[in-house]
Amino acid sequence: MKIELSATPPFSFTSVVNSHGWARLAPFKTIEGEDDLAYIFRLGNQQVVKLDMEETPNGVSIAIQEEVSVDGVKEIKTAVAWMLALNENFQEFYNLTKSESKLGRVEEKAQGRLLRSPTLFEDTVKTILTTNTSWSGTIRMTESLVTQFGDPLPGRTEQFSFPDPGKIASSNEDTLRNETRLGYRAPYILDLARQVDAGKLNLEALKNSDMSGDQLHKQLTSIKGVGNYAAANLMMLLGHYEYLTIDSWALKMVSQEFFNGDPIRPDDVEGVFEPWGKWKGLAYWLWDWSEE
DNA sequence: GGTAGACCTGGACGC
DNA sequence: GCGTCCAGGTCTACC
Numbered sequence: 001m002k003i004e005l006s007a008t009p010p011f012s013f014t015s016v017v018n019s020h021g022w023a024r025l026a027p028f029k030t031i032e033g034e035d036d037l038a039y040i041f042r043l044g045n046q047q048v049v050k051l052d053m054e055e056t057p058n059g060v061s062i063a064i065q066e067e068v069s070v071d072g073v074k075e076i077k078t079a080v081a082w083m084l085a086l087n088e089n090f091q092e093f094y095n096l097t098k099s100e101s102k103l104g105r106v107e108e109k110a111q112g113r114l115l116r117s118p119t120l121f122e123d124t125v126k127t128i129l130t131t132n133t134s135w136s137g138t139i140r141m142t143e144s145l146v147t148q149f150g151d152p153l154p155g156r157t158e159q160f161s162f163p164d165p166g167k168i169a170s171s172n173e174d175t176l177r178n179e180t181r182l183g184y185r186a187p188y189i190l191d192l193a194r195q196v197d198a199g200k201l202n203l204e205a206l207k208n209s210d211m212s213g214d215q216l217h218k219q220l221t222s223i224k225g226v227g228n229y230a231a232a233n234l235m236m237l238l239g240h241y242e243y244l245t246i247d248s249w250a251l252k253m254v255s256q257e258f259f260n261g262d263p264i265r266p267d268d269v270e271g272v273f274e275p276w277g278k279w280k281g282l283a284y285w286l287w288d289w290s291e292e
Numbered sequence: 293g294g295t296a297g298a299c300c301t302g303g304a305c306g307c
Numbered sequence: 308g309c310g311t312c313c314a315g316g317t318c319t320a321c322c
Binding site for chain 1: 314317318
């Protein structure tokens, strides 16, 4: 079965896949040197399927080996449109970048869309797993969580979907800490999964919320394990670019580019990108940090 | 509001 | 191979 979806132009599948590291985290899968992207997806009826995505002239095509119901196809279309931000429009941002050489090629490359997971629960878990660790640690912890708690793709027992919140919720801190090896993040992930599973926290509602940026940020930082950096990252994934993902790398790059390498504080980074207003997170993210 | 210390792991480094 | 140090955000306690 093949499903075709169109995107608001300009669109570049490669730019979305390479927008940040998410494509390297399970249950996403990429093949070195190839432009396609796979994802192990669990439908609402618990069926697990593999989505093989590749670029088409107008958007993306999704190849699926398994038989899927009409409702399932609808669900997949909605999920992929969200994951690849197919319907987002960045023209206003592109117009602003024309006068900035460090952002000179973003429109040409159709950059701006950030790859996201089907659910905000998954993106929140993954974001927490990026904090205070190396990238290899994030890959390891995500893989471990998916392998241990995900549902297997039929016939391919080595490939799993991202775990349902309930699966993690029914686990315990000791298992997550010592077997999944999430370390001190274990209670954060467990608490998040239990809140979502119990219906006390409706993360998915935030995807289409009319909350202000500040309200959204406050809501996200109320989650244990989500601080300023993690909340800003999640807001970017939600299409709000008014917060900056300031980590140690950001402080280093901004210091080198704007402050002659002197020590700086997060407020200094904010100040540099303030002129970009509601697009400042994206301006920072897509900035060409290479030396001229 | 600002700051220090703890949290956990992997990688780099020296022996 | 082993021990030590450090980097990486967030939370909590304290001032």
